[in-house]
Amino acid sequence: MTEAYSSQQNGVVSENQAENIRIKGKAVVDFAEKLLTLKRERIHRALTQILGLPFAFLAIFVLLSMLIARLFFINILKPLTLIRQTIRKVSEGDFCPIPYHETGEDEISKLIYAFNRMEGELKSKQEQLVQSRKIAAIGTFTAGIAHELNNPINNIYLTAETFLDDRELSNPEGRELVSDILAQAERAGEIIKNLLDFSRSELPSFTDLNIREVIEKTLKLVKNQTMLTGIRTDIAISSDLPNIQGNFRNLEQIFLNLFLNAIHAMPDGGAITINASHSSEDYLKIDVRDTGTGISSEHLEHIFEPFYTTKSVGRGTGLGLAVTYSLVKKHGGYIEVQSELNAGTTFSIYLPIGHVSENAHETADCRY
Ligand SMILES: Nc1ncnc2c1ncn2[C@@H]1O[C@H](COP(=O)(O)OP(=O)(O)O)[C@@H](O)[C@H]1O
Ligand SMILES: [Mg+2]
Structure with a gap:
């Protein structure tokens, strides 16, 4: 159970x-x-x-x-x-830089920078070549004419001078007329001298020169004019500047042309300041600054052309700066110009220190 x-x-x-x-x-x-x-x-x-x-x-x-x-x-x-x-x-002759605004450190930016620099150099060399050819062509032409005119103008001058010295020419009106002939013959002679300076192709003889001496002696030539127009002149030249190799008469002509232009640009007075200093190891830089009318950009690009003048007939021949350019070139130097309308103009002359090379006249140029 x-x-x-x-x-x-x-x-x-x-x-x-x-x-x-x-x-x-x-x-x-x-x-x-x-x-x-x-x-x-x-x-x-x-x-x-x-x-x-x-x-x-x-x-x-x-x-x-x-x-x-x-x-x-x-x-x-x-x-x-x-x-x-x-x-x-x-390659078509239009020298424009590459419109690229990046300034990086990459290879493309460096390439463009180098290209634009090369292009700038090419442009300036091209302008220089055109200017040189123009000057050479006009030089040959004018040298011939100047030689031909030199003798008759000398004769006119001497004849007029003899006339003026002649005691029998007592009539004041006649004396004034002969004085006019004398003044005009002098002016024509001056133009011919400029033309010959400008067209002379051989290199001048060079000696050891102190730039301060050249400038001070040239200033003396225009002293009367600066005093009459109320123009102050200031010179600032570094005391340690070395001598240069140059032709005294040529350098005097270079500065005389610049001083005369400065005086013409300041009819109501002003100041001419001359500075000379080392621009680099190889060049002396001489600035001639005025407080005159200035040059408009439209004129600025033509001022070194022979016969280019904005002055009235009888006052300007348009040869001063062309002669200056050609003489600076013969010294192996170059010219720069900066100008502001109604403020003034500065011409900077760069001259090599030491030996001037045989082909100096092919290396100079002017820059704006
Ligand atoms: N310092 C200056 N200030 C203003 N204009 C100037 C100066 N230097 C030169 N120029 C201008 O350049 C032009 C050419 O000068 P230049 O060759 O010396 O010829 P010119 O004095 O006979 O006219 C002048 O007519 C003037 O218009
Ligand atoms: Mg002049």
């Missing part, structure tokens, strides 16, 4: 246990299924990510390529196109 009960009791326990086991088993199966779904989802997500990665990389690659291409175009192709276009213009 007890056994039956117990076996019956045993049967109940096993049923419960079985139920329990089933429930737990189901939970385990559910859990396993959930885990499987989760894993599958993760694997799916991971697969999707792995498969999408190449597309993302591709998109980034395309974007980067476009960016690099754009940078390449802006930094290399565009400047190269500008360089090509400018080279074509330069």
Whole structure:
């Protein structure tokens, strides 16, 4: 009885246990299924990510390529196109710099900077060549005429002088007329002297010269005129300047022409300031500054041309600066000019220190 009960009791326990086991088993199966779904989802997500990665990389690659291409175009192709276009213009004779405003340290910027410098040099050399040819052509032409005119004008001058000295010429009107002839012959003689100075092609003889002496002696020649017009003259010359190799008469002519122009530009008075200093190891720089009318940009580019004058007939021949230019050139130097309307003008003469080379006349130029 007890056994039956117990076996019956045993049967109940096993049923419960079985139920329990089933429930737990189901939970385990559910859990396993959930885990499987989760894993599958993760694997799916991971697969999707792995498969999408190449597309993302591709998109980034395309974007980067476009960016690099754009940078390449802006930094290399565009400047190269500008360089090509400018080279074509330069070869056609239009000397314009490359319009590129970046001043970086990269190779393209350095190339453009170097090109623009070379182009500036070419332009100045071209202008110099044109000017030299013009001067050479006019020089040959004028030298012939000047030689031919020199003798008759000398004769006119001497005859007029003899006439004026003649005691029998007491009529004041007659004396005035002869004086006029004398003045005009003197002026014509001066023009001829300038023309001959300007057209002489051989190099003058050079000696050791002190620039202070040359300037002071030349200033004495215009002392009367500066005093009459109320013009002050100031000289500032460094005491340690070395002597230069030059021709005294030529240098006197150079400064005389500059002083006379300065005086003409200050009819109501003003100041002429002369500074001389070392411009570099190789050159002396002499500035002749006035406080006169100044030169407009329209005239400035022509002032070194022979016969270019803004002065009335009888007052200017347009030869002063052309002669100055040609003499400075013979000394292996160059001229710079800066001017401001109604404020004044500065001419800067650069003269080499030491030996002047044989082909000095081919190396000088003028700069504005
Ligand atoms: N210091 C100056 N101030 C103003 N204008 C000047 C000066 N120097 C030269 N010029 C201008 O340059 C022109 C040419 O000068 P130049 O060759 O000496 O000839 P000229 O004196 O006979 O006119 C002058 O007519 C004048 O217009
Ligand atoms: Mg003059």
